[in-house]
Amino acid sequence: MTEPAAGPRRGRVCFTSQVRPDRxxxxxxxxxxxxxxxLEALRDAGWRDYHLYLRDDGLLVGILETDDYDAAQAGMAATEVNARWQAEMGGFFVDDGNPDEGFVILDEIFHLESQLRAAGLPTTPRR
Known part of the structure; x- marks a missing residue:
């Protein structure tokens, strides 16, 4: 039995990767x-509010917003600047290959504002 195709990943996307601790x-x-x-290529491909966080052991966590993550990734893959950037960044990562192809996407399991709204509660603090 074939599983139904998943729709585009929209909204916030969080991923991890592993940078070499010595780099x-x-x-x-x-x-x-x-x-x-x-920066322009990321913007034009649909990456918004993109953040990277790096832990001292090399764990890299990225968070971004996009209307369609797969399309945003494909848009970047089609650019010459991304090919150059990935070649420059490749040596920093534990895994071989283009770093942006090795992201481990995490499932969002909690979002405070969404649950506040669902509970009918205000999303801004009471004073």
């Missing part, structure tokens, strides 16, 4: 000054 400072430095054309 953390270089990785941080690379992200302190991302190439302007890479």
């Amino acid at each position: 953390l400072e270089e990785y941080r430095a690379a992200h302190a000054a991302v190439w302007p054309e890479m």
Whole structure:
């Protein structure tokens, strides 16, 4: 029996990856000054409110918003700047291959504001 095709992943997307612990400072430095054309490509491909968090052991957590994650990934894969960026970043990661193809997507299991709204409660604090 074939499973039904899943629809596009929309809204917030959270992923993990693993940076080599001996390359953390270089990785941080690379992200302190991302190439302007890479920033534009991410924006134009539909990546919004994109954050990266890095733990001291190399665990990388990314969070972004998008209307369609698969389309946003495909949009980036089609750009020349992404190919150059992935080649530059490849040596920072534990796994081989393009770093953006090795993301482990996490399921969102809790969102405070969504549950507050569902419970009929205000999402802003009472004062």
